Amino acid sequence: MTSTVVADVVHVTRRFGRFTALDDVTLQVAEGEVFGLLGHNGAGKTTLLRVLNGLLETNGGAVTLLGMDPIRDGKRLRRRTGVLTEYPALAELLSAHENLAIYASIHGMTPDDIARNTHEILALLGLAGREDEPVRGFSAGLKQRVALARALVHKPDVLMLDEPTTNMDPVAAKDVRTLIHRIARAEGRTVILSTHNLAEASELCDRVAIIRQGQIIAIGSPNELAQRFAAGVTVSIEVGAGQADRAAKALPSPIMVEVINGRTLRVANADQDVPAIVRKLVEAGHDVHAVTPHQPTLEDVYLQLHDGESLS
Amino acid sequence: MSRTTAPDAHAPDTDKRDSGLNWHAIGAIVRKDVTTVLRNKGVRTPLLVAPVIILIALPAFLVLGGELLAASGQVPVDAQGQTPFDRLAGPTATETTGIDVNAPGGWERFVLEVFIAPLYLLVPLMVATVIAADSFAGERERRTLEALLHTPTSDEELLVAKVLAAWLPAVTIGVGGFVVYSVVANVVAWPEFGRIFFPTLTWVLLGLWVTPGVAALGLGTMVIVSSRVDSLQAAHQIGSLIVLPVILLLIVQVSGTLLFNPVRVAGLGLLLWVSALLVLRIAAQHFRREQLAVRM
Numbered sequence: 213m214t215s216t217v218v219a220d221v222v223h224v225t226r227r228f229g230r231f232t233a234l235d236d237v238t239l240q241v242a243e244g245e246v247f248g249l250l251g252h253n254g255a256g257k258t259t260l261l262r263v264l265n266g267l268l269e270t271n272g273g274a275v276t277l278l279g280m281d282p283i284r285d286g287k288r289l290r291r292r293t294g295v296l297t298e299y300p301a302l303a304e305l306l307s308a309h310e311n312l313a314i315y316a317s318i319h320g321m322t323p324d325d326i327a328r329n330t331h332e333i334l335a336l337l338g339l340a341g342r343e344d345e346p347v348r349g350f351s352a353g354l355k356q357r358v359a360l361a362r363a364l365v366h367k368p369d370v371l372m373l374d375e376p377t378t379n380m381d382p383v384a385a386k387d388v389r390t391l392i393h394r395i396a397r398a399e400g401r402t403v404i405l406s407t408h409n410l411a412e413a414s415e416l417c418d419r420v421a422i423i424r425q426g427q428i429i430a431i432g433s434p435n436e437l438a439q440r441f442a443a444g445v446t447v448s449i450e451v452g453a454g455q456a457d458r459a460a461k462a463l464p465s466p467i468m469v470e471v472i473n474g475r476t477l478r479v480a481n482a483d484q485d486v487p488a489i490v491r492k493l494v495e496a497g498h499d500v501h502a503v504t505p506h507q508p509t510l511e512d513v514y515l516q517l518h519d520g521e522s523l524s
Numbered sequence: 525m526s527r528t529t530a531p532d533a534h535a536p537d538t539d540k541r542d543s544g545l546n547w548h549a550i551g552a553i554v555r556k557d558v559t560t561v562l563r564n565k566g567v568r569t570p571l572l573v574a575p576v577i578i579l580i581a582l583p584a585f586l587v588l589g590g591e592l593l594a595a596s597g598q599v600p601v602d603a604q605g606q607t608p609f610d611r612l613a614g615p616t617a618t619e620t621t622g623i624d625v626n627a628p629g630g631w632e633r634f635v636l637e638v639f640i641a642p643l644y645l646l647v648p649l650m651v652a653t654v655i656a657a658d659s660f661a662g663e664r665e666r667r668t669l670e671a672l673l674h675t676p677t678s679d680e681e682l683l684v685a686k687v688l689a690a691w692l693p694a695v696t697i698g699v700g701g702f703v704v705y706s707v708v709a710n711v712v713a714w715p716e717f718g719r720i721f722f723p724t725l726t727w728v729l730l731g732l733w734v735t736p737g738v739a740a741l742g743l744g745t746m747v748i749v750s751s752r753v754d755s756l757q758a759a760h761q762i763g764s765l766i767v768l769p770v771i772l773l774l775i776v777q778v779s780g781t782l783l784f785n786p787v788r789v790a791g792l793g794l795l796l797w798v799s800a801l802l803v804l805r806i807a808a809q810h811f812r813r814e815q816l817a818v819r820m
Contacts, residue, residue: 314555
């Protein structure tokens, strides 16, 4: 199956003085794909979004988005992109409707389209009835929703979201994730999502690129990455109360076992060995109450690739 | 994944908007900034208080204050019927301004035509610098600038919009202040003259020719200042130095070193406009998306 490349980033480098924010970055994003940029704060995710939308030039390499050069064709390109910035960046003294209407107007929409689109998108994001209130009085989560609505109001072909669910409560965050999913799936829009919320990336993204110090260290679907980078299946084994230490000693040395608490063991790389492990525990006189396998997740991959570095 | 790129389906209807300035987008940004200023009490209040003090309270006090206080017995009246207010200018003012402040109506003419003139220039200058600082440095400090940078506007359109958003209110308040001041001047001097004597040609030139120029120069300076500082407070502090030349103008005007007359005011206006255009040209070189994005 062939797919159209919407974003094509080839060996891109961007430096700020002596600091290299993007270091030889290469990636492609297909039309209709939800593509995640995963990394710590300062890894280069926001810089890449700014490069893609023509705010920052590169020091090397080539970038095209929607077939256009972001610097040379920036104005034309930005008419087809919508960006949710890391901070809501709203005019606080203006109402939600006014914030959207101003940006829709900048995008060249007609007054009728502005009225219809702002009403629709605000209702979709649960802001109906609060359209005319100044956003200054909104909670951080509501402001984020207005900012998301602003990014969507002109129905962009490519949506770039920089930490879209930051500051949102779990329900609002779930709503936004549902909306992003709908935009990408039902409406066929391309979404480039920057986040360090690994569960969010797993839920939403078709593919992710893990960025560390400006370099892409892994790229692929969450499942592919889990297969490629994470340790195999981990198994939690529940034994009788207070038996965990003795049970761990009953297992032969090649088996990597960790005592979690008095009655729980965690065995790494246990894909093929679960029946043998359980048999050895039973033979050693331990009661086995439960065996729970854990498939590797994107979080496991991420943590392994970052070697336990703090997200901040 | 193939290496084909997405077709630019919007291209045909956007070519026109991409050549030349997109005044529709500029108008939207101006509306946003002006509405924000009008709704911001902290910005709006000083913008209205200063003109009221300079153009209404001060001339009324200087012209009517002496008589009112004398009538109430609060200040002494000498043998010639003069109050201390009448002696403020003294004989030097008479020599330098050509207005005999001791003659009937002389004090009123000195205050309303000469003394207030440089102070009046503070009004558009203050409005332009306050709004420009808020619009450039303030927007960056509030982290709201990035959303604008992601819009389909060119650097030139963003600059024009930001400049107009400060210039239009400054000129509106400046010209509006001139009209209000004209009414105030005629009202407070009516007991002395009994006729409409204001505005003079000098003041018409000040109100309609110098005001837009001084506002443009002030905001052009603030664009440069704002591009080099990191906070709104720093922009305000450096921007406040812009009033110093006007204070100098007040001193040379009142001391009679360089009196305003129609020719000199027309020349002053020309000088301000040329300076403003040069400063705005330099400001345009500092107002680049790339540079703004780097500082975010």
